[in-house]
Structure formats: C-alpha cells, structure tokens
Amino acid sequence: MTDIHSHFLPVVDDGAVNLTEAVNMARMAAANGTKRIITTPHFNINTPGTKEGLDFRREVYKRFVDAVAAEKIPVDVYFGCELYAASNIDFLLKRGVYATLAGSRYLLLEFDFSSRPEHIRDALALVATRGLVPVLAHPERYIRIQADQRPVYDWVLSGCVIQVNKGSLEGEFGRGAFLCANSLLRHGLVHVVASDTHSARERTPDLSRVYAFIAENYSRSMADVLLKINPDLIIADKHIKKAVPIPY
Numbered sequence: 001m002t003d004i005h006s007h008f009l010p011v012v013d014d015g016a017v018n019l020t021e022a023v024n025m026a027r028m029a030a031a032n033g034t035k036r037i038i039t040t041p042h043f044n045i046n047t048p049g050t051k052e053g054l055d056f057r058r059e060v061y062k063r064f065v066d067a068v069a070a071e072k073i074p075v076d077v078y079f080g081c082e083l084y085a086a087s088n089i090d091f092l093l094k095r096g097v098y099a100t101l102a103g104s105r106y107l108l109l110e111f112d113f114s115s116r117p118e119h120i121r122d123a124l125a126l127v128a129t130r131g132l133v134p135v136l137a138h139p140e141r142y143i144r145i146q147a148d149q150r151p152v153y154d155w156v157l158s159g160c161v162i163q164v165n166k167g168s169l170e171g172e173f174g175r176g177a178f179l180c181a182n183s184l185l186r187h188g189l190v191h192v193v194a195s196d197t198h199s200a201r202e203r204t205p206d207l208s209r210v211y212a213f214i215a216e217n218y219s220r221s222m223a224d225v226l227l228k229i230n231p232d233l234i235i236a237d238k239h240i241k242k243a244v245p246i247p248y
C-alpha cells in the first residue's frame with residue numbers, strides 16, 4: 001500500500017516526538033503492508049508558513065530518510081506537506097511556499113474543522129487556478145460536512161481529490177466521522193484513504209485493518225484503488241481513477 005498523508009517527521013508538528021518514534025512508525029507501516037509513504041507535516045497552521053519553515057521540514061525529512069535506510073526498513077519515503085488553508089494561502093501559492101505530494105501537481109490541503117463549505121470551495125478553486133490539483137484531507141471530520149455531504153459532491157465535480165482517514169473508518173474520530181466517511185464511500189466521493197498517522201500508539205500508520213474493512217464492506221477492487229492504485233498514481237503525477245459520483 002501507499003500512504004499519502006502522514007506525520008512521521010519528528011519535531012516539526014504534533015506527529016512523532018523524536019526520530020526513534022518516527023523510525024518505529026515506519027517499521028510498523030512496513031510490517032503491515034505499506035511500501036511507500038509521503039511525509040506531510042502540517043504547514044502554515046498556528047504560525048504562518050515561511051520558506052525557512054518549509055526548508056526546515058525538508059531537512060528533517062532527509063534525516064528521516066537516512067534513518068529509515070540505516071535501519072533497512074523496506075519503505076520508500078517522499079516529501080510533501082499538509083497545507084492549512086488560512087487567509088494567506090494566495091500569498092503562499094504565488095511565492096511557491098508549499099510542497100506538493102512527492103513533487104507532483106497534487107497539493108494536500110486542510111481547513112478549520114468548522115469551516116464554511118463556501119470558504120473551502122473558494123480555496124480549492126484558488127489552488128486549481130495555479131495548475132495544481134487540490135487534495136482535500138479528511139472532509140469527514142468537518143462538522144458541517146458531517147451534517148450535509150452535498151458540498152463534497154460539488155467539489156469532486158470541480159476536480160478536487162478527496163482523502164478520507166483510516167481512523168474515521170475505524171471509529172477513532174467518533175460516530176459522526178464514521179457515518180460521514182461511509183456515506184462518502186457509498187456515493188463514490190472518496191479517491192484515497194490514508195493513515196494521517198501521528199504516533200505508534202494511536203493514529204498509527206497501520207493501514208491493514210482499513211484495507212480489510214473496505215474489502216469486506218465494499219469491495220477488494222475499491223480497497224485496491226483507494227489504498228494502492230490512486231496513491232501510486234499521485235506519486236507518478238498521473239490522473240487518478242474516479243468513480244462516477246452519485247449525487248445526494
């Protein structure tokens with residue numbers, strides 16, 4: 001499997017606390033069938049994103065890559081970020097202060113969990129005008145989307161890629177996120193499932209259970225698309241596979 005949303009990198013955000021934990025998380029990912037990971041540290045959240053902040057994340061990424069290689073853990077590691085879409089996003093996009101997923105056109109975005117759908121729509125459109133493909137992180141965790149999933153249908157039609165968290169499908173974020181994630185799956189509105197791992201104890205990088213959940217409750221081919229095929233197409237910077245979405 002391939003994991004496009006993760007917080008393995010230590011120190012830079014609320015993910016791994018040190019390099020030892022980061023390496024343990026990589027070992028856990030590999031042991032449970034993950035072959036490729038994109039590290040996506042939070043960026044532009046709490047403090048405004050800067051070029052120095054991005055450079056620091058890339059330095060930590062290089063140290064993590066070296067540690068994974070030294071421990072002979074069989075995973076390929078790529079760099080990206082989870083860009084928080086604050087009011088300065090236009091400024092950051094214009095100056096190129098962000099990191100796409102593995103250097104592709106795909107850019108992982110997150111919003112405040114109580115964001116209005118109109119605000120999300122406008123930010124996704126802004127990203128698309130720069131020639132990038134917006135990948136929306138875990139919309140099933142957003143309060144207004146849990147109440148009404150119709151905006152996600154519109155975002156998908158406008159070209160947005162939807163990423164759901166494995167923890168949402170495992171009940172780790174409560175009933176609202178679980179029901180919302182399954183609703184989006186039933187409507188063909190999910191393109192990628194990723195770990196969004198933050199540690200080796202909770203929010204882990206183990207994708208094997210969610211793969212089994214999707215294979216059992218939906219289909220094995222859907223599990224393959226969401227956890228293998230589409231994540232690999234993103235790394236290859238190619239068009240992903242999209243089902244024809246079912247409107248609400």
Ligand SMILES: [Fe+2]
Nearest residue numbers: 005006082196
């Ligand atoms: Fe994340």
